[in-house]
Amino acid sequence: MIIYGVALLATCMVVGTFVGDYLGVLLGVKANVGGVGIAMLLLVAASGSRRLRFLVEGASGDGVKFWSAMYIPIVVAMAARQNVVAAAHGGVLAVAAGVTATVVSFALVPVLSRFGARRRGESADAGSGERG
Amino acid sequence: MAILEATLKANGLIVAFAVVGVTVWLSYLLSAKLTSGRVHGSAIAIILGLASAWVAGQFTGGENGVADFSVLAGVGVMGGGMFRDFAIVSTAFGVHISELKKAGLAGVISIFAGVLVAFVAGAAVAVLFGYRDAVAITTIGAGAVTYIVGPVTGAAIGASSDLMALAIAAGVIKSILVMVGTPMVAKMIGLDNPQTAMVYGGLMGTTSGVAGGLAATDPRLVPYGAMTATFYTGLGCLLGPSLLYLSVKMLVG
Numbered sequence: 143m144i145i146y147g148v149a150l151l152a153t154c155m156v157v158g159t160f161v162g163d164y165l166g167v168l169l170g171v172k173a174n175v176g177g178v179g180i181a182m183l184l185l186v187a188a189s190g191s192r193r194l195r196f197l198v199e200g201a202s203g204d205g206v207k208f209w210s211a212m213y214i215p216i217v218v219a220m221a222a223r224q225n226v227v228a229a230a231h232g233g234v235l236a237v238a239a240g241v242t243a244t245v246v247s248f249a250l251v252p253v254l255s256r257f258g259a260r261r262r263g264e265s266a267d268a269g270s271g272e273r274g
Numbered sequence: 275m276a277i278l279e280a281t282l283k284a285n286g287l288i289v290a291f292a293v294v295g296v297t298v299w300l301s302y303l304l305s306a307k308l309t310s311g312r313v314h315g316s317a318i319a320i321i322l323g324l325a326s327a328w329v330a331g332q333f334t335g336g337e338n339g340v341a342d343f344s345v346l347a348g349v350g351v352m353g354g355g356m357f358r359d360f361a362i363v364s365t366a367f368g369v370h371i372s373e374l375k376k377a378g379l380a381g382v383i384s385i386f387a388g389v390l391v392a393f394v395a396g397a398a399v400a401v402l403f404g405y406r407d408a409v410a411i412t413t414i415g416a417g418a419v420t421y422i423v424g425p426v427t428g429a430a431i432g433a434s435s436d437l438m439a440l441a442i443a444a445g446v447i448k449s450i451l452v453m454v455g456t457p458m459v460a461k462m463i464g465l466d467n468p469q470t471a472m473v474y475g476g477l478m479g480t481t482s483g484v485a486g487g488l489a490a491t492d493p494r495l496v497p498y499g500a501m502t503a504t505f506y507t508g509l510g511c512l513l514g515p516s517l518l519y520l521s522v523k524m525l526v527g
Binding site: 152154155158159162165166169172174176177178179181183185186189190198203206207209212213214216217218219220221222223224225226227228231233234235236238239240241246247249250251254255257 | 295301337358360369371374383396402440443451462478486507
């Protein structure tokens with residue numbers, strides 16, 4: 143049943159968001175801390191679990207896959223509801239701050255992922271030495 | 275006309291599905307015909323979305339892009355936080371724990387590095403523009419982290435509302451730039467595997483930016499980037515009014 147998959151997804155999200163909100167309160171932060179990430183981990187765990195297999199196999203799985211296929215359209219809708227005018231009105235300072243932060247962060251991606259790859263490389267070398 | 279308007283208003287979310295569907299179709303057509311597939315259809319769709327949000331903002335003076343047109347209010351629901359997070363979580367279906375573990379430490383470091391680097395970049399720009407008090411520098415720096423961290427931090431340390439508006443603007447610029455820029459720089463920064471996507475998500479952090487950027491680059495990478503990005507705003511809200519504010523205060527006296 144398709145609804146089983148959708149219900150599983152919904153349950154993961156509600157639980158994850160709740161835990162994220164709770165973490166936020168616990169830490170004294172006015173924001174959700176990792177709710178979506180926790181929900182994703184729950185879904186990964188649930189879809190790997192034997193007991194819950196009936197929730198993700200066949201038609202039930204389609205209930206989850208439908209939403210993951212709706213992801214791009216939802217992102218398009220999200221883009222269409224951004225406050226683009228305000229962003230443009232923030233003036234040179236806002237643009238400079240936003241651009242600088244973005245460019246520097248982009249530049250760090252290869253640095254940090256190479257760091258991660260090197261660490262993996264070392265452990266792989268100790269074993270089979272296999273790395274592409 | 276009045277009847278049509280009433281029909282559209284009464285079926286907001288359904289209208290949004292139709293409108294977004296047409297937009298995506300048009301975008302893929304443009305991608306194939308004008309760029310022979312070089313610019314991804316979803317990248318064009320996102321840019322069309324942003325452009326229409328700008329046009330709508332000029333007409334309505336509102337904050338929610340096309341959703342401020344009452345007949346398109348459903349786009350606001352479809353693109354709002356609830357559906358966005360629901361769709362993001364669903365992309366985790368089929369993710370392998372082993373891939374997540376591979377990024378491990380680098381993924382965690384990227385979240386801290388991302389918040390810190392964005393904050394320092396924003397704060398440096400604020401100083402460059404002549405700001406000298408700790409509250410202003412911190413608020414603008416926090417805005418460069420994400421448009422949520424900016425106002426949360428600003429509110430906590432007593433920033434004025436025009437400073438908060440500035441911080442939000444900086445954050446929105448960043449998120450738009452990440453959406454549009456990711457497919458352009460993807461090759462340069464090696465963004466073609468789950469591990470790099472996790473590092474990327476942690477560094478960029480803006481949920482909407484990462485969501486849009488990865489969608490336009492390679493949708494298979496979405497869950498990995500989203501997984502780390504989701505911790506970024508929380509960490510920013512945690513560090514902004516505390517450690518980062520105190521550090522700035524120490525530096526500028």
